[in-house]
Amino acid sequence: MMFANSSQFLHRGSRGDAKRFSLEAALAVGLLGIWFLLRPYSGIYGDALIYVTRVIADADPKGIGRDWMFTMDRQTQYSLFPVLMRFAVDWLGSSLAGQTVAFLGLLFWFASAFALAQQLLTGRARWLFLALVAILPHASSGFNLLPYGEPSATPRPFAEALTLLAFTAVLRERFFASAALLAVAALLHPIMALPGVSVLFVMLCRRDLRWLYLAPAVALGLAAAALLGLPLAHRLTQFVDPEWKAALDVRNNYLFPRLWDGASLATLALRLAILLIGSQSAAGRVRVFFLAIAGVSLGGIVIAELFGDLIPNLLIVQVQVWRAAWIAAVFAPAAFAMFIVKSASEKPSAWVVPALLALAWAPIAPPDRFVAISLAVALDFLSRRGLIALSDSLSRGLTLVIVGLGALVVFYNLAELISFAEQGPDGIIATRDRLFMMNTHVWPLALAAVVVALGASPERDRSALMALSAALGALAIVGWDSRNDFIRFFDRQTTIPEFSATIATKAGEVYWAHGSIEAWYGLGRPNWLTSIQGAGIVFSRDETFFWKDRAERAVALGFESRKMIQPFGLNTAQAEPTIDASRLRKFCANVDAPAWVVWPLHDNEAPPSDLHPRAIWRSPLSFADFVGKDGAYRWERKTDFMLLPCRNGTAS
Numbered sequence: 261m262m263f264a265n266s267s268q269f270l271h272r273g274s275r276g277d278a279k280r281f282s283l284e285a286a287l288a289v290g291l292l293g294i295w296f297l298l299r300p301y302s303g304i305y306g307d308a309l310i311y312v313t314r315v316i317a318d319a320d321p322k323g324i325g326r327d328w329m330f331t332m333d334r335q336t337q338y339s340l341f342p343v344l345m346r347f348a349v350d351w352l353g354s355s356l357a358g359q360t361v362a363f364l365g366l367l368f369w370f371a372s373a374f375a376l377a378q379q380l381l382t383g384r385a386r387w388l389f390l391a392l393v394a395i396l397p398h399a400s401s402g403f404n405l406l407p408y409g410e411p412s413a414t415p416r417p418f419a420e421a422l423t424l425l426a427f428t429a430v431l432r433e434r435f436f437a438s439a440a441l442l443a444v445a446a447l448l449h450p451i452m453a454l455p456g457v458s459v460l461f462v463m464l465c466r467r468d469l470r471w472l473y474l475a476p477a478v479a480l481g482l483a484a485a486a487l488l489g490l491p492l493a494h495r496l497t498q499f500v501d502p503e504w505k506a507a508l509d510v511r512n513n514y515l516f517p518r519l520w521d522g523a524s525l526a527t528l529a530l531r532l533a534i535l536l537i538g539s540q541s542a543a544g545r546v547r548v549f550f551l552a553i554a555g556v557s558l559g560g561i562v563i564a565e566l567f568g569d570l571i572p573n574l575l576i577v578q579v580q581v582w583r584a585a586w587i588a589a590v591f592a593p594a595a596f597a598m599f600i601v602k603s604a605s606e607k608p609s610a611w612v613v614p615a616l617l618a619l620a621w622a623p624i625a626p627p628d629r630f631v632a633i634s635l636a637v638a639l640d641f642l643s644r645r646g647l648i649a650l651s652d653s654l655s656r657g658l659t660l661v662i663v664g665l666g667a668l669v670v671f672y673n674l675a676e677l678i679s680f681a682e683q684g685p686d687g688i689i690a691t692r693d694r695l696f697m698m699n700t701h702v703w704p705l706a707l708a709a710v711v712v713a714l715g716a717s718p719e720r721d722r723s724a725l726m727a728l729s730a731a732l733g734a735l736a737i738v739g740w741d742s743r744n745d746f747i748r749f750f751d752r753q754t755t756i757p758e759f760s761a762t763i764a765t766k767a768g769e770v771y772w773a774h775g776s777i778e779a780w781y782g783l784g785r786p787n788w789l790t791s792i793q794g795a796g797i798v799f800s801r802d803e804t805f806f807w808k809d810r811a812e813r814a815v816a817l818g819f820e821s822r823k824m825i826q827p828f829g830l831n832t833a834q835a836e837p838t839i840d841a842s843r844l845r846k847f848c849a850n851v852d853a854p855a856w857v858v859w860p861l862h863d864n865e866a867p868p869s870d871l872h873p874r875a876i877w878r879s880p881l882s883f884a885d886f887v888g889k890d891g892a893y894r895w896e897r898k899t900d901f902m903l904l905p906c907r908n909g910t911a912s
Contacts (some may be wrong), residue, residue, distance in 0.1 A: 283722055287387060288374065290729025293736035295370050295394040299411040300703075300742035302752050304358040304777060306784055307794050308413040312358050313780055314342055315349040316753070320784065323767040327769075327786035327793075328806060334799035340447045341415035348413075354781070355751035358413040359741065365417030370410045372421040373590075376428045380546065380594055384713045385601040391709035392593035396621065397527060397699050400586035402513070402520030402826040404699075408586050419449035420586065425457035430463050431549060455556050455584035462552040466545065495575035502594045505572050507804050510826050511794050511811075516569040517561050517582055521829050522626030526633070528585060530620045531592035532558060533633050537613065537640050538595025541602045553591045560584025597713075604714050608655035613640045615662040618710075622666040623673045667701055673700045746879060750781040758781060759858075759903050768855025768907060772836065773819055778858070788854035789814055791827055811848070817843045841870035848906040855907050861900040873902035 304312050311532040314333070317325040324330070327890035348357040373393060377386045408420055422445035428594040429438035438460050464471040485493035500508070513519040520528075532554050539550035564582035567573045596617065603610040611732070616636035620629045642648040644766045650658070716725060743751065763783060771788035787793065789810045797804040814820040821834035839859050847853060867873055879899050 270661045279722070280718070281653065283718060283726065286726040286729040290725075291387070291390045291394065292370055293729070293732030294366075294391065295409070295707075295732075296411075296740045297732065297738040298394055298705075299366060299409060301359055301362055301411050301414075301740055301809070303743045303747040304354065304413065306410075306412055306414075306792070307416075307795065308358055308362070308778060310356055310795065311342060311345050311415075311582065312349060312413055314779075315346045316354060316780070318346070323784045324780050324786055327780070328803075329787070329793040329796070332463045332803045334803070335798065339415055339449060339530065341418075341449065343412065345431055354746070354753055358751065359411035360408070361741075362411050362417075365413075365421070366411055369417050369421040369424070372424040373427075376424050376431075377594075379428045380429045380549075381598055382866060383601065387711060388597035388601065388713040389594045391713065392706060393590060394500060395702060395705045396593050397690065397702060397707060399524070399527070400589040401895055402517070402524040403526070405514050405828070406583065408589055415449040416452055419445040419452040420590075422448070423453055423587070424590070425458055426456050427459065427549075429543060430460055433467065433545075435460065435464060445523065451580055451583055452586065454579070454581070455560060455587050458556045458559070458584070459549070459552045459587065462556070463545070463549065466548050473684075481605065492575065495578065498574040500572035500574055500577055501801075504801050504804055507808050508577075508798060511804075511807070512798055513826070514828055515564075515577065515580060515582070515798060517565050518569055519829070523629075526620070526629040527627040528561070528588070529630065530617070530633050531585075531588045533637050534592045534596045534599070534617055535588060538592075538599040540640070541599050542595075542642065550595050551589065553587050557585045557588035580798075600710060601714070608659065609650045610655075611659045612642075612650065612655055612662070615659045618703075618706070619662050619666045622669050623700055624669055636641075663707075666707075670700070670703045674704070749879075750777045750860040752785075753781045755784070756782045756877050758875050762874050762903060763856055766855045766905070768859060770856045771814075771837075771854040771906070772858040774860060775858070777810060785856075789820075789824075791824060794827075813847070817847055819843070819847070839871070842869055844871070844904065844906070853907040855905075857903060857904040857906045859902050860898040861902060863897050865900070867902050871902070871904060873904055875903040877901045877903070 289552055310329075314330060317327060317330040317556060317586050319325075338652075345357070345361065348361055373390060377389050380386075381389055397404075398409060400406050400408055405609065408416075410417055410773065422441050426438040426441035426445065429435070429441060442453050442456045442460065443830050445456065461471065461474070482493060482496065486496040488494075489501070508515055509519065517525075535550050535554040536656060539547045539554075542550055560581040560583065563576065564580070566761075567576040567583070596614075599617075613636050616639070618634050620632040620636070624632075641649070643650075712725075718725075760783070763785065768785075769788040770783055770785040770812065772779040772783075772790070776790050776792055779785050780789075794807045794811065797807050808825075811820070811825050815822060815824055821837055823830055823834060841859075848857075862865065867876070877900070879901065
């Protein structure tokens with residue numbers, strides 16, 4: 261059989277010569293290249309905006325430091341990472357610091373995964389895991405958010421990497437080392453380290469059941485701390501009131517699994533199914549480990565739903581225990597790789613289940629994915645118990661049909677994606693991170709990885725594998741940084757000369773419509789309203805309603821679409837934000853109105869005739885993004901930005 265000797269491929273100790281070492285080193289470089297290519301650097305965005313700009317705000321208390329997101333900040337107080345980020349920004353500047361920290365985070369993550377793979381898997385499965393963990397969808401929550409190994413200057417990649425190293429130590433039964441690594445991870449991001457602590461506890465109990473006595477002791481300790489009103493623990497006795505909960509349900513609906521989109525729930529179910537099925541192919545502590553990963557991940561979701569959503573306890577909501585699903589996202593590729601390699605060496609009847617699981621990764625509708633998952637679980641259960649037996653010919657035919665269905669779906673989606681990407685004004689390199697969010701690339705790349713892992717021969721294909729790895733490494737070096745010139749401009753905190761002299765005549769906030777980083781980094785002013793300012797409202801009730809009031813005002817006036825209030829999961833058509841003099845006067849009459857409004861104009865669009873901007877900045881830099889409406893996408897490009905005075909009825 262073609263795959264009969266697959267377990268021997270690149271198995272350490274099989275041929276410990278220089279050729280084998282050079283091939284393994286080349287493969288590691290190639291997989292690292294895939295890791296970086298599929299996680300292009302997009303600049304300072306998302307949570308990185310919070311951490312990097314926090315440093316800049318602290319250094320500019322009379323400018324950016326006046327931004328309400330930082331004066332009301334409750335998100336960055338419980339981590340060592342802001343201290344490290346301050347050192348990086350002071351030393352390298354905001355742009356290079358953001359890129360360097362993101363690069364180091366990705367490199368550390370891959371190195372940790374590589375070390376874990378050496379301990380967890382053998383032979384071809386080891387290398388296939390590293391390929392799949394790079395290729396398969398890596399979002400771990402609803403709405404394609406919170407990916408593991410994120411290319412961003414946040415503490416998450418570092419805490420995740422340390423947790424992976426802790427798991428490596430657990431598998432070697434070096435529990436003290438694992439606990440030490442998790443302690444360091446908790447200093448950087450306690451929420452991401454918490455599931456690692458839970459898995460460590462399960463593995464300790466496997467070795468000695470007396471560790472179970474620790475659970476009631478910890479529960480009693482937490483109860484006592486809560487009753488005594490100790491910091492953080494006292495939140496166990498507090499609950500999110502209905503009004504606050506309703507606001508979080510809309511702005512931060514990813515906090516509650518009940519509100520996740522169908523695609524995210526299907527992905528979670530698929531990962532858990534793979535862990536359960538894959539664990540049947542493992543033995544000893546590895547099997548218990550896979551089951552612990554699945555149990556802790558599912559437990560986090562259940563606790564978040566029961567005590568974060570239905571009974572919204574303040575601490576449970578803020579700890580966001582649903583984030584435990586990130587470990588299932590990482591280890592499902594490991595279990596899948598092991599299961600694929602094992603199934604490939606068996607009779608064709610063993611091929612149908614991995615084919616169904618592979619189909620569930622294809623870009624098909626969530627109900628269809630649930631059907632594929634259910635069929636795979638049922639077939640695996642029945643076949644393991646001898647209740648169903650497929651003939652070789654039927655199994656081969658079913659496998660071909662299933663793979664063919666996946667290929668047809670992928671071909672259709674790729675054709676649409678290529679047509680859409682060709683219209684992108686900034687080119688494919690500067691927009692591929694946004695295209696990757698559609699996950700159309702996943703299936704063909706994963707299928708190619710499986711074919712190479714199962715079919716390649718280290719003797720016959722050594723030169724081709726080394727050449728491919730070198731090419732992937734070179735492409736990663738050249739193409740990792742996907743920022744366009746517009747993003748680079750603001751990342752460097754470049755002052756906009758056309759605006760700087762004018763805005764100096766009036767102090768106060770700036771409302772840069774539909775912007776994020778621009779007012780902070782291009783004008784040195786606090787933002788009146790941006791979407792990122794709503795990211796941390798779960799940590800403060802006052803901040804929630806401050807944000808909500810401003811966002812609703814902007815939406816009511818038509819300055820922002822509904823996506824400002826509900827940025828995730830809103831698929832209905834949105835009216836294009838517009839501005840005119842009468843609405844601007846009404847907006848600026850509020851006592852807390854910004855000093856200035858910056859409004860973007862589409863290409864070749866003239867300012868409205870009833871507005872008289874003080875200045876217009878024609879950006880020499882590209883700025884293009886795609887906007888989704890009713891499942892369809894279009895490119896949107898803006899180059900001109902007009903500066904309008906505001907506050908206390910002074911708009912003109």
